[in-house]
C-alpha cells in the first residue's frame with residue numbers, strides 16, 4: 001500500500017500534532033508520514049515538537065504577504081513540493097482561502113472542541129466558556145472536512161464528554177483534549193481509506 005503524506009498546520013501548543021505523530025509511531029495510523037508541519041506563528045510550541053521528532057517544519061510570516069491568497073499560494077507550493085496528500089489542521093488559527101481549499105477539496109480535516117454545529121466559529125477557551133454559560137450537560141469534539149464556511153464542512157466523527165457541575169473552561173478543555181487525541185488519529189486512519197480508495 002502506498003504511503004500517505006500528511007501536512008499538519010498548527011499555530012500554537014501542538015498537542016494534537018504530537019498525538020498524531022505518536023499515533024503513527026504506535027501504528028494506530030498506518031502507512032502514513034507527517035511530511036511537514038506548517039505554522040503561521042514562529043513562536044508556536046508545535047515547531048519545537050517538530051524539531052523533537054525530526055519532522056521538517058516551516059513557519060510562514062503573514063506580514064510578508066499582501067493577501068491571504070498569496071500567503072496560501074506560497075503554502076500550496078510547499079505542499080506540492082512535498083507531495084502532500086492530505087492536510088490536517090490542528091489548532092491552526094488562520095482561515096484558509098479557496099486557493100488551498102479548492103486544490104485539496106475533501107482532503108483537509110479540522111478538529112473542533114465542541115459538538116458542531118454547536119459553538120461553531122468560536123475557538124480556544126471561548127468555546128468552553130460558552131458551553132458552561134449555556135448549562136448544557138454534554139460537550140465534546142468534532143472532526144470535520146474544511147470548506148470555505150467556517151466549521152461547517154461534513155462531520156466525520158464526534159466524541160462526547162460529560163460537562164461536570166464544577167467544571168471550569170480549563171478543566172473541560174483538558175478532558176475534551178484527551179478525547180481529541182484519541183478521535184483525530186482514528187478518523188485520519190479511517191478517512192484516508194475512504195478518500196484515497198486504499199482497500
Ligand code: GRF
Pocket residue numbers: 010012013014015016017090091092111112113124141177180
Ligand atoms: C484544540 O482544542 C483543537 O480542538 C482546536 O484547537 C486546539 C488545539 O490544541 N482546533 P493543540 O494546539 O493541538 O494543543
